[in-house]
Amino acid sequence: MEENKRKYPRVRIPLNVSLVFSEEGNVYSVTRDISDGGIFLLLDQAVMPEIGDFVKVQVQGMGGGESAPWVRMEVVRTESDGVGLMIID
DSSP: OOOOOOSSSSSEEEOOEEEETTTTEEEEEEEEEESSSSEEEEOOGGGOOOTTTTEEEOOOOOSSSSSSOOOOEEEEETTTTTEEEOOOO
16 A cells, blocks of 8 residues: 655645636636645646646635735646646745
8 A cells, every 4th residue: 555645635625716827828727636735626638737837826716806816836746637736835
């Protein structure tokens, strides 16, 4: 059995988010899970950033509207259905 080396426990929760990773604008996605250290976003492979890319993410629909904070994150893992992002600040 493989040991879980994660620093933070994950919680499966679908949250709508806006993702910016290029000059092309926002991509809307849904989280698969979140933790204190990052999130996993469900994404179509056609719009997936690459490992090492820095992105900005904003949770949608939780109050705060346009003033909800943008969180800077780094792509640390890719899978066929999305990307794992680590919080930078």
